[in-house]
Structures are given as structure tokens and as C-alpha cells.
Amino acid sequence: MLRFVPILTIVLMIGPVSAGLIGTVLPAFGILPALGGTTPSLDPWQALFAQPGLDASIRLSFVNGLIATAISVAIVMLFCAAWQGTRIFRAMQRVLSPILSVPHATAAFGLAFLIAPSGWIVRLVAQFAGWDRPPDIAIIHDPWGMALIAGLVAKEIPFLFLMTLSALPQADTDRTAQVTATLGYGKTAGWFKATLPRVYPQIRLPVLAVLAYSTSVVDVAIILAPTTPAPLAVRILGWLSDPDLGLRFMASSAAVLQLLIVIAAMVVWIAGERIIGALGRHWAEDGHRFRKDSAVRGASALLALEAAGAVVLGLAVLLVWSVAGFWAFPDLLPRGFSLRLWARELDAIGSSLTTTLLIGIPAVLVAVTLVLGCLENEVRTGKAAGRRAMLLIYLPLLMPQISFMFGLQVFFTLLGLERTLLSVVLGHLVFVAPYVFLSLSEPFRALDPRYGQTALCLGASPARTFWLVRLPLLTRAVLTAAAVGLAVTVGQYLPTLLIGAGRFATVTTEAVALASGGDRRMIGIYGLLQMVLPFVGFALTLLIPAVLFRNRRGMGAQNKG
């Protein structure tokens, strides 16, 4: 049984991606029998290229995705180089981990409320400048997409930071830092010259996942990106949702185009890696020590803090708006507070939370079961998953969602599963399982194998060893992985919307749907609601082990999930 779990997992990852791709590519060339498309043609492409502003949409997706990724990677690497092994580093670890659970859309709304012309930052400036009305400039939805970049960077920094953290021990960083320091290198330069080359290969897949995401993001773009024209992925969603079903053909070719954009961005990125790698080797050998790097270190801390601060303050401003009464410009706080809107929305809130859990709980349970099965199989066979298997698990994260979600919807329609809970859960699973795997694999593999060996030599069967020894020892890690999975499913916008065909109103689809309306109090409520479930999830991962093992001091050290 167990040895089939890795195969099953890969099938559940690769199956939807490939079915979705086929379901996207065929209509892109005119084939979609359900809508009368039976003969291959290039009409969809001609229609697509006739769309006004297509080049601007492509540029926005491509350039902004690359820039957002480059900035995120640069800040994270700089911060790790400057602060690794210090108290500030550990403090940042504690701040950034919870931020990871903030859904993208929530972070984007929070940022929008901070930086908008009538947002907190401008209000603060207005206090001193004496403005009595918001400046008439487009800060969010700005034509260059800078707000979009800021939103992506603020949310990708915690992810890349935590990925880097888990790669650090394998690169023997503490001793390397000692060596470079005693050779006279400044902390930052020593890290870049000696540690980065060993760390980067391990975070390369997550970096590429960030690139694919940033280049094809929909929900954050709806909230922050320019609208005339919007980035390609947002326009594709518009065409897919259009009552004119004929637009589906063109939307499909645009989805294929989106995939090509992501691939092109990856090619550019990898070429950039090569160039920087070659230049870096010369730089590493030229002997410059950069002993005085306090300015760089200060700047990197400031940048990282700014990113974290933007998300945290954003949550605060969402909270204030959700209970705000009359709030005039440039007051820093509303004149009054009221829970009236929360009370009015109570039923709707309850039902969207229920729907979110109805999708999320099965997706998380299946994902955790599959991942535990894969990892337990590794222990029993003594063979860890190879690089290629890892790539397969990552594949859904390296693909633009919009390029296969529509096709997957077509595929589920063929199976008669359209708009069912099963199909939406399967759609979510594709994204939940990789993150659960990322979260759980390291602590699982790090567990002292001699615990298992001891149990076996005491006569316990492999199953008993798993259930009574390995699993309890990993309680916190398993719960953390489940909480990560829950945060991922709560944040899913596109899979819920497209595969559920609008039937499943989760907190995230409701929140993003409010973006165009601009009712700040409602956005505040639903933005915060997106936070509630991930937050409860992470609280439980702290609470449950603390209660279960309240009389077991040794479990603290065992369970650094």
C-alpha cells in the first residue's frame, strides 16, 4: 500500500496540471466541442493579437514579475548575509513566520489602504503638510505597476526568507561565517562570497515558483495593478468570465501566451543567474574584504522590516476600517467605531467561513496524508525522493495558475464533475500538497532515525513504530504543515473561482470580489476574515502540542516544527 503513495501523489499533482494544459491548449487552437469548436484554427490568436493594449499587458506581467522577484530575492539574501546568526535574525524569523500565513489578497488590501492617496501614510503626511484633501495621484493601480510590485515583494519576502532558513543548516553556514570572519571578511561580503553559492541552489525552485507566481498573479493584481490595461492574467480572467462564451477561445490562447511569458521570464532569470554566478566567482577571488559593512547591514534590516511592517500595519488598517464610523480626511482615526457592519454581515460571514473550511479541511487532510505516506515510505525503503521527483511535486507551483485552471475546469466538465466540491478540493490539493511537503519534509527527515530503529529492535512493527513513535514525535511539525496547508487553501482565489464556477463563495473570493467596489469597511471585514482561519490554524499548532505534552519536557526540543 505505502509504496504506491509517492506515485499516487505525483499523479494527483501532475494529472490536473497536464489535463488542465491540454484543456487550455486545444481551445487556444479552436478546439472545444462543447462550444462548437471542432476544427483547428488560428482565429483565437488573431482575435487575441487584435486586443487593444495587449503589448502593455504582456510588458506589465513580464517586467513586473521579474522586478518583484529580483527585489524580493535581493532583500532576503542581503538580510541573511548581514544578520545570519544574530539576535535580530532570530527576531525576524519570529516576525516573518506568521506573516507567511497572511493570504496574498489580505496583504494586498492592507498595503492598498496604507499607500492609497487617502491611506494612512498620506494622512500622516497631511497632518504636517496641512492638506485637507487627498492628493490627486494614482498610487495604487499606478500605470507602472509599482504598487503591484510592492505588494508582491512584501508577501514574497517571508516565503523566501523561510525557504532560505531551512536551506542554511545544510550549507554549514555558522562555521563558514567563522572562517570568513577570521580571514578578515566583513559579515555581509563573507556570506555572499562563501555561503550564497551553497545556499542558492537549494532555494532555486522556490525562487522560480515566486517568479512564476509574480508573473501571472491574479488576485493581488486585481487589487493593486493598473487597470487600463491590466496585466495579462487579470484580462484572461475577465475574458473567461465574460457572458460571451465565444471569448473562451481567445482566453485560452491568452492563457497559453501567459505560460510562454512565464517560461520566457524563467529563461531570463536563469540567464541572469549564470551571469551573476560568473561575475561572482571573480568577485569572490579578488580578495576585497568589505570590512566595514554597517551601512549595508542597517539598510538590509530596514528593508526587511519595512516589508514586514507593511503587512502588519496593513492588517491594522484593515481592522480599523472594518469597525470605522465616519472617517474624514486627514484624520488618523475615524470619529467613531461601530460593529454594525460586522453584525449585518454575520450570516454571510458564517457561510463563507463554512464554505472555506468545507474545501480546506479535506484538501489539507488528503495532502497531509499523502505527504506523510511519501515520507514514511522514504524511511522504510531508505531512499529519499530524488531531484526529479521534487521537481514534479513543485510543478504546480512553477506553472501560471490561469494557464491550467481553465483547462482543468473544461476537463472536470467532461467528467461531469463541474462545480462539485470534489473537483474544487482536487484543484486546491494541487497547491496545498507541495507546500505541505515543503513544510513537513525537513523535520521528518531530521528526526533521529535511531528512535525508529530502537522501536523496531524492541519488536514493534513498522506500522506501530510510525503511529506510536514517529508520528507523536512529529506532532508539532505535522500540525504546522497542516496549518501551512490551510493557509494555502484559504488564500486560493483562481482555483475556487474557475473550477467552482462561482458556486463556492469562500472568504477569499468574497474579498477579491469587493476590490472593484471600493467599500473600504466591507473590504476591511473580508480582508480580516481571510486571516482568521490561518491564524486559528497556527494558534492550534502551538496549543495542541502544549496540551498533549504538558508533562513531557523533552518534547520541546523534539518538535521544532
Place this chain on the structure above:
Amino acid sequence: MPETLKNGLELRDVRVRLDGRELVAVDLTIAPGEIVTLMGPSGSGKSSLLGHICGTLPDTFDVTGEVVLNGTPLAGLTPQERHVGILFQDDLLFPHLSVGGNLAFALPSHIKGRGNRHARVEAALSSAEMDGFYDRDPATLSGGQRARVALMRVLLSEPCALLLDEPFSKLDSGLRSQIRSFVFDLCRKNSLPTLMVTHDPDDGEAAGGRVIKID
């Protein structure tokens, strides 16, 4: 212990290789109640040999020769079918179970009945002079107490042979001789063929049996 322990543990020309390099080669028979010490520097493959005997060695190692316990060849048996107990330098008490829970985990399932099983565990604790420790958290025990619980746990699983992987190296010197004699006495009392690997010459001396040096 049962009388079937007549033949002891035989290692017939066992050679452990990794990537074509021979790590360790032994050919010896350990009688019931005998303690054989295998001395050698770290990295010499001693622990791999123990892993091979108890069946937990990854198949990346290449092993030839035969391991026979009381007349039964162990090849092809899973670790849990071998009845070979092992003690590591860390006690590896399961931190999520109580002291008694750790011991009960080891107690074979053919010992039936809650009260009966509980009594067996209490008896084991008592013989380690640890009466009343059933519900204690392992993390609250002293190093010496943990070492004793670890040994009692192995013995309760009714092994037919015992492997010791540098079991005293983490204990401070005052405690070491005390735990040594506790372990060795019980090995002899239970007529267990015992193979100890160590790099501490005092261990071999205290065991009072054959000492085989490898390099």
C-alpha cells in the same frame, strides 16, 4: 530468560563494505552471557556492523557473511523479527511517553492484561531501583536513571542478543563505572550474548571478556 539461548550469536566471516571499501570484517561466536568488546576508532564501521546485525543498516552498504542467532540465520528477517536489542550512546527514550510508557512499549504483546503488564513494568523499575517512576516524564530523570530505563526497556522486549553502541560514552565518569556494572551484570544474569563496540579501553576491561581490536 529462556533456555533456547544455547548457541549464542555467531558472526560468520561478516564483512561490511561501503563503495567498495571494506569497513570492518569479523568472524566470531559470542556465547550466552559472554560480552565481547570490539575496539576501534570512530568511522571504522563498528556501528554499521551493529546496524547490520539488528537489521537497520541501509542497503547502500554491501555486506557479506552470515549472522546466526541461536541457530537461526538472521538474513532476510526484519528488525522486529530478530529479537536483537540495541543500546546507543544516547538513551533514546521516547520523549512523548512516560517512563512506564517507554517500558510498556517494549513489553511483548503476549503478556496480556493491563494489570499484569503494569506489574511487569513496575517490577522492571524496581529491579533498577526506580520504584514509583512509572508516571515520570523521561526528561526529568538524571543521566544515570535514563541509562537504566533504556537498559530495562531493551531487556523487557525479551531480546536473544544485545548490542551496545558506545553506550557509556555520554555518561560522566563517576556514573560510568556504576552503569557499566549494572549493564554487564544484567547481560550475564540474562545469559545474553553481548557485542559492545567502543573506543574506550576501560569499557573492554570492565566487561572482562574478549577484546577485539580493529583498525
